Amino acid sequence: MKLRVYIDTSVGGGYFDDEFEDVTKLFFDRIFKKDFLVYFSEISEAELSLAPDFVRDLKSKIPADSY
Numbered sequence: 286m287k288l289r290v291y292i293d294t295s296v297g298g299g300y301f302d303d304e305f306e307d308v309t310k311l312f313f314d315r316i317f318k319k320d321f322l323v324y325f326s327e328i329s330e331a332e333l334s335l336a337p338d339f340v341r342d343l344k345s346k347i348p349a350d351s352y
Contacts, residue, residue, distance in 0.1 A: 289322040294332040297340045316347055323351050 299305035300313060316323055325333070325344075333344055 287320070287322050289324055290316075291324045291326070292329065294329045294336065297333070297336065297343050300343055301339060313343070316351060319348055319351050321351070323347060325352075 296309065296312075299309040302309075315321060333341060
């Protein structure tokens with residue numbers, strides 16, 4: 286059984302932040318490889334709709350069958 290993880294809006298931003306990018310990219314690499322099932326709350330989804338394009342594009346790279 287795969288672990289299901291909640292992704293807060295700030296996690297996507299960490300992918301592009303010098304301080305957090307190394308560990309965040311490792312985390313997202315595992316998500317892209319489908320090691321985890323991911324969950325975004327309705328609030329996170331609303332916040333992501335207002336996020337910069339590059340953050341929304343990152344979410345769009347998550348495999349659809351990982352939700």
